[in-house]
Amino acid sequence: MSSSLKNLSDFSHLNVQNAAGFRFAIVVAQWNASITGALLSGAVDKLLAHGVAEQDIEVIQVPGSFELISGADIALRNKAFDAVICLGCVIQGETRHFDFICSAVADGIANVGLKYNKPAIFGVLTTDNEQQAIDRAGGKHGNKGDEAAVTAIQMAHISRRY
Template structure:
């Protein structure tokens, strides 16, 4: 067992019960092959956890920098129990990678805190395409699980 897997919840754990949850997903289109795979894995896992298809909203934006603004728009609706950010930033030869990675991550965190809505951040930041491909399915599934677990946690705290 890898260290990262320790503490993972079994799909039968009540904290992963998605029934009656409403989940919003914002997907960046940049690096579309990767983000489409992230979205497909995420949606499949949400359905497997019991989230109804009608309770999953997917919106697309041009790139990772636009994700926080779309998350804010969804959060303002007050109808989502959790949100998910999907994107892929692959390091290039310029400082642009750091700018996009840092600013998108900070924006996602700010929206979560400002609106008190859990956001699973699955905006991949990788050194190359191969790393992104290797992570696309697992991170999509992980994002679904994080969103459901955190939605249930916040509900239990209120």
């Protein structure tokens, strides 16, 4: 089914485990703040709903999506987090800047996770326009922040188990 026809944040088919005792960093871009703020709210709410204590969630704000890479690196280097969630929003403009940023951010976040052997979650919207971002930040297609939090919980459990 096309993503344009459904809520992408439906977790009814998953058994999301309790995450009490896990620690999470959320690195969030300040650029496109109305969108990233909604992503952040979704992620925090989902973590809390699955048993994460408020004091076990640390929010780190960075200027833009490109800086999510450094923020994730700093978080995993300096703190004992079980996973880092990276939240940002890059909206297509008139230049190729979008392509370079999206590619660099995806690669960078993946590399940070590999560097520290910790889950580094890509919760970055890469949309054609602002309406698509709104639809995926708490709108008709759910909230990518929720999805990133559920992914972080699942990966933290896997990481701890193996």
